[in-house]
Amino acid sequence: KYQILPSSMILQEIEREGQNPVGGGGFADIWRGAVNNQSVCLKVLRLVIEPDEEVRQRIRRQFCNEALLWRQLKHPNILPLLGVNEEIFSPSFCLVSPWMANKDIITYLKA
Helix, strand or coil: CCCCCCHHHECCCEEEECCCCCEECCCEEEEEEEECCEEEEEEEECCCCCCCHHHHHHHHHHHHHHHHHHHHCCCCCCCCCCEEECCCCCCCCEEEEECCCCCCHHHHHHC
């Protein structure tokens, strides 16, 4: 209801690399970034292009749920969620995970 994430999930001092996303999906763009000299993937919610406030709120709620669920997953085949940042792409926010050289599973399987 409130779309509030625990403060322990918030990451600060993230650096965005480049001026354009490197990929994307239905509701988010993928950017490359860095946290403490570690390459990271920044999954940025595309809120600014949706004109309907109710739809934006629903998308943000789903994104928060994804973050909360992902943070709890622990498996060798699932990348960890490092955290969330609400500043670098304000008014949107991003999920932060380790950067993988082959981008995604499809690219990896084709390599």
